[in-house]
Structures are given as C-alpha cells and as structure tokens.
Amino acid sequence: MNNRRNLCPLQSEEHAALLLDYCARxxxxxxxxxxxxxxxxxxxCREMRDAQRLVWDSLDAWDAGHTGWEFNQRLQERLRHECRPAWIDTVASWKEGISWKPAVPLAAALALWLIVFPPNGANAPQPQSAQQTEQIEKVLEDVEMLQQIPLSPR
Ligand SMILES: [Zn+2]
Structure with missing residues (x-):
C-alpha cells in the first residue's frame, strides 16, 4: 500500500508532469x-486525469471552432472582395475630392471630448469648474462655426 502511494504521480512534481503528458497524449x-x-x-490520479481531459477536450473544441472562425473570415473577405459595395467607391472618390476642412470639425470634436473626458484622472466624476464649462462652450461654438463652412468637394 505504502509502495503504491509512493508511486503516485501526484506525489511529486516530476511525476505530475508525467500525468500531464499522458493527458496531452x-x-x-x-x-x-x-x-x-x-x-x-x-x-x-483519476480525478486529475478527468480534469485534464476536460481541459484538452475544451481546447480541441476551441481549435475546431477557431478553424471555423478563420474559415468564416476568409469567406467574408472573399465576399467583400467579390461583392464590393458601391458605397466604397463613392467614399473613395469623395475622399480624393475634399480638402482638409472636414478634418477640422473632427479635431474640434476630439478636443471637446478630451476636455470632457481628460485621459488622466477621469475615473472619478469631478465637478466641472466654470472655466471648463466655458471651454466646452467655446469648442461647441467652434464646431458649429466650422460646420457652417460650405464644403465643396469638386
Ligand atoms: Zn495516483
């Protein structure tokens, strides 16, 4: 009995690795x-083996699922390539025609976003100071003003 107990793979790290190898085939x-x-x-050891088998079975299932996902990706890419929606060409030609102007309201909006949600210390809601409110109002005005600029792409 004692002898068998000493042989149990779970009794030493080295032998536990043996058991893991067994489960990994x-x-x-x-x-x-x-x-x-x-x-x-x-x-x-049976318990350990069953637990490990569960892990390996899950990995196998995930592997199969992953392959399926990859296949889906490839299929989607192919579909996208072969059934290229018309709006992509529209946007592409539109982008060629325009100047830097549309980027400005975007930058202003980003600035506003940075004021409202500063990257540092924004985790806790802080009471807005009057100065901050003023800044936000100014940026909002800028955005509005920039949106008034007529964009003539051609
Ligand atoms: Zn054992």
Missing amino acids: RLDAGRGAALEAHMEQCPA
Whole structure:
C-alpha cells in the first residue's frame, strides 16, 4: 500500500508532469500503460486525469471552432472582395475630392471630448469648474462655426 502511494504521480512534481503528458497524449505506450494501471487504483490520479481531459477536450473544441472562425473570415473577405459595395467607391472618390476642412470639425470634436473626458484622472466624476464649462462652450461654438463652412468637394 505504502509502495503504491509512493508511486503516485501526484506525489511529486516530476511525476505530475508525467500525468500531464499522458493527458496531452505525449506519453509513450509503455509509460502510458503503467500510468493507466496506477490510475485504476488511485482516485486522486483519476480525478486529475478527468480534469485534464476536460481541459484538452475544451481546447480541441476551441481549435475546431477557431478553424471555423478563420474559415468564416476568409469567406467574408472573399465576399467583400467579390461583392464590393458601391458605397466604397463613392467614399473613395469623395475622399480624393475634399480638402482638409472636414478634418477640422473632427479635431474640434476630439478636443471637446478630451476636455470632457481628460485621459488622466477621469475615473472619478469631478465637478466641472466654470472655466471648463466655458471651454466646452467655446469648442461647441467652434464646431458649429466650422460646420457652417460650405464644403465643396469638386
Ligand atoms: Zn495516483
């Protein structure tokens, strides 16, 4: 009894690795058979094996799912390439025609966003100071003003 207990792979790190190898199907037939014989008699190792099998089965399932996902991606890419929506060409030609102007309201909006949600210390809501409110109002005015600029792409 004592002897079998000493042989339990779970009793030493090295042997636990053996058990993990077995579950990963990396163990040669001889050692695998010896381990199986031990597991017949050792509930602790059976439990470990079952838990590991669950992990490996999950990984297998994930692998299959991953392949499926990749296939989906490729299919989608192909569809996108072959059934290129008309709006992509429209946007492309529109982008060629315009100047830097549309970028300005965007930059102003970004500035506003940075004022309202500063990157540092924005985690806790802080009472807005009158100065901040003023700044926001000014940026809003700028955005409005910039939106009045007629954009003539051609
Ligand atoms: Zn054992």
